Amino acid sequence: MTLETIFSAAGILAMAGWLALLAAPGRRWANWLLAGLAIPALLAALYTLLLAWHWGSAEGGFGSLAEVAALFRDPGHLLAGWVHYLAFDLFIGAWICRRGTAEGVNPWLIRLCLPPTFLAGPAGLLLFLGLRLVRR
Numbered sequence: 001m002t003l004e005t006i007f008s009a010a011g012i013l014a015m016a017g018w019l020a021l022l023a024a025p026g027r028r029w030a031n032w033l034l035a036g037l038a039i040p041a042l043l044a045a046l047y048t049l050l051l052a053w054h055w056g057s058a059e060g061g062f063g064s065l066a067e068v069a070a071l072f073r074d075p076g077h078l079l080a081g082w083v084h085y086l087a088f089d090l091f092i093g094a095w096i097c098r099r100g101t102a103e104g105v106n107p108w109l110i111r112l113c114l115p116p117t118f119l120a121g122p123a124g125l126l127l128f129l130g131l132r133l134v135r136r
Contacts, residue, residue: 003075003076003079006046006050006079007079007082010043010046010079010082010083010086011086013039013042013043013086014039014043014086014087014089014090016034016039017034017035017039017040017090017093017094018035018090018093018114018118020034020035021035021093021094021097021114022111022114025097025100025101025107025110025111025114026097026101026107026110030094030097031094031097031098031101032094032098035090035091035093035094035097036091036094036095036097036098037094039090040087040088040090040091040094043083043086043087043090044087046083047080047083047084047087050076050079050080050083051077051080053076054074054076054077054080057074057076057077058070058071058073058074058076058077059071059073059074060072060073060074060077085121088121089117089118089121089124090118092117092121092124092125093114093117093118093124096110096113096114096117096124096125096128097110097114099128099132100113100128103132103135105131105132105135109131110128112127113127113128113131
């Protein structure tokens with residue numbers, strides 16, 4: 001299996017979770033079982049496998065921005081980093097849905113936070129946290 005195939009499969013898997021959240025943000029099967037647990041766990045397992053598979057195959061590290069750039073020049077490490085983003089952003093999106101539902105946030109406002117979380121995880125989280133602050 002090529003890295004491109006793994007990239008595509010991981011993206012499709014993550015997209016299934018995001019579509020479930022958009023369709024049913026307040027439903028347990030979407031915000032907990034599928035997008036909050038099953039898909040992030042599968043992506044986390046894939047991340048761990050990629051990391052183990054490519055361990056020591058690239059220069060670089062985490063001590064400076066230049067080291068991180070060198071590390072991500074290796075396609076295997078770059079893919080592992082991408083899968084890391086897919087897993088964590090989806091996990092946060094599911095948390096937003098669960099927390100918003102528990103706090104009685106309108107489902108459309110919850111949905112409003114999901115695209116920024118998908119595209120730029122921390123920005124979507126910040127939007128949701130700001131929404132919660134304004135509601136209080």
